[in-house]
Amino acid sequence: MSSYEPPLTVTPSMLALVAEISEHVGQLTAYREDSLTPQLRRGNRIRTIQASLAIENNTLSVEQVTALLEGKRVLGLPREIQEVRNAFSAYDAMPTWHPNRQTDLLTAHNLLMQGLIDDAGHFRRSGVGIYRGARLLHMAPPASRVSTLVQELLGWLGRSAWHPLIVSCVFHYEFEFIHPFADGNGRMGRLWQTLLLSHWRPVMAFLPVESVIREQQDAYYAALAAADQAAEATPFVEFMLGALLQALVEAVTTDQVTDQVTDQVSKLLTILPPGMALRSSELMQRLGLSHRPTFSKTYLKPALAAGLIEMTEPASPRSPTQRYRRVLG
Missing domain, CATH: 1.10.10 (Arc Repressor Mutant, subunit A)
Structure with a gap:
């Protein structure tokens, strides 16, 4: 059995964010556990999917994504429409998956990327680099190492004693570092973090943190780059905890405004x-x-x-x- 432990420095800022997030989650759960209607769940899920795909340059609006969900005709690029339909299928199936099961991870990728790439549901078979323009931002580990690295990461999920909030953020970073698939790694990392959080508190399954990431997209990529440079997940974990807190504050505020x-x-x-x-x-x-x-x-x-x-x-x-x-x- 692997004893892999992702490198991380737990900082006072992280601990403060975990405490504040936990407090807001408690408030949100108490307030919305009985009032989180199917309509509100659907609205948050639409915002989640639209924002996560927008980060990957999908141009469909919230209104267009809503129309697709309702079976209405939408004018848009066929690939973008397929991405939305795939994402709905994946998020609908999410409750049936276990976070540290590799077969579920591959099944999720197959649902997300079906009809978009040839090897959906399979690890990449070649090297890959992440570029912005002509500048190389990150060179992922060689394809021959992917399966082992993913197994080690999933194994760590099953035994980590860290707080689930920190675990979900570390996984998100480590997953993006490995970059196990030819395409779809960003949306898969965000989907799997949501799955991890939902196992901690069910209300987190419908928290549209992707909307916050979309608004802070440059900071999101900068945090990934800073973690690469530091050779540990710390900068990215701090960023993601901040994004989760902002999403929770906005969710509570939205509820209060709705009441008013x-x-x-x-x-x-x-x-x-x-x-x-x-x-x-x-x-x-x-x-x-x-x-x-x-x-x-x-x-x-x-x-x-x-x-x-x-x-x-x-x-x-x-x-x-x-x-x-x-x-x-």
């Missing part, structure tokens, strides 16, 4: 009878509002996020003929 605007959303639903589709200007007129930003922030967006209303043209959010209607059922 319940009356406004109720008013919006009252003036939008089932079966009727109205433009935003018509909705504002019925509500007696003239300030569009207020209407958007406190009426329209919360109702859309809660899945209570929907766009008639989700693939074209800014369409001049866009209307909104009640979601029935």
